[in-house]
Amino acid sequence: MPLKHPNWDIFCRVIDNYGDIGVCWRLAKQLAYEYDIHVRLFVDDLESTQHLLPSVNITLGVQYIDRVEIHHWRTDTTYASAGDVVIEAFGCNLPQDYLHSMEEKRPIWLNLEYLSAENWVEDYHLMPSPHPSLALTKLFYFPGFTTRTGGLIRERDLISDRDQFIDRQQQANTGHQLLKVSLFCYPFAPVSQLLSIMSAGAAPVYCYIPQTGIMPAVRDFFGIPQLTVGQQLISGNLTVEILPFLTQEAYDRLLWSCDINFVRGEDSWVRAIWAGRPFVWQPYHQEENTHLTKLEAFFDKYFDAYEASARNVIEQFHYAWIEGRLESPHWQRLLQFLPSLRTYTSKRSDVLAKMPDLASKLVILSENSQ
Secondary structure (H helix, E strand, O other), X not given: OOOOOOEEEEEEOXXXXXXXXXXXXXXXXXXXXXXXXXXXXXXXXXXXXXXXXXXXXXOOOEEEEOOEEEEEOOOOOOOOOOOOEEEEEOOOXXXXXXXXXXXXXXXXXXXXXXXXXXXXXXXXXXXXXXXXXXXXXXXXXXXXXXXOOOOOOOXXXXXXXXXXXXXXXXXXXXXXXXXXXXXXXXXXXXHHHHHHHHHHOOOOEEXXXXXXXXXXXXXXXXXXXXXXXXXXEEEOOEEEEEEOOOOXXXXXXXXXXXXXXXXXXXXHHXXXXXXXXXXXXXXXXXXXXXXXXXXXXXXXXXXXXXOHHXXXXXXXXXXXXXXXXXXXXXXXXXXXXXXXXXXXXHHHHHHHOOOOOHHHHHHHHHHOOO
């Protein structure tokens, strides 16, 4: 049956190290492929977008990639009409001309908020906000970890694709394996401390590091002036391999391949959850330690069924990592609980995957609207 609202517009400003465009691109592509929705993605920074989507042509005003109509959102962009559903990602503020076109059409207007596990999210999810001067009402849409929120981004075949990949990987691997770690974090993380601890540890570690803003810290640790893609560096029991900035599909496969994944922000955090592997999350730093409140709320939701002693170890490692006071005992205790943690994260991923995903809940919302 055809959808009542088949044309959607998503507006995105790239302000947070690719995280915003990462979320918006996943959502746009899923809506297009799984629901045959015509999606126009308005994005202000094509150069940053090109890191995630190498096929993006930064000179074009409009282009089609993976069934999505991508518009370079500039101050001189014109809008013939609004979509049936308008998603204003992360409070990016819609242009006035577009708002007037919305007033004529009266679309479903949603402000897609950042992901949080805090309890108040359930109360504010879908809360209306009338425009102060136009006959329009915006709904605040909160992703989340419970049925009373907007769900998490998860493509229809993601879990089965992951399981098939891991099965193939296990069949191909024989004998003793190195501890595999992926490292994706903000530059203010204690990168040198972590590398030093892994280097001096008893367990051999193979660490994959995509090219991001932490390259200066990696160069300083190894005492070299330059890093190149494919380069392998060895220090004690640590081997580091420098990867290119990965596409989303390649990054998923990296997460599925590793024993521990260091992730940050929102997009890589959610993908680490779906990987079903142990992970360390670095939330974006906020004033008044709001990020620590978000971290604790996530622990309360995600590790609610984990044994207290193990949860305490994981929490201590997170706080040490986030606050820049990481020491060798934090790493050693984490490794001691790695087998049970892997079992837990695998089961937790499967439990969350039984909940409706973000895109499906958005479509249901739009179809139930007049």
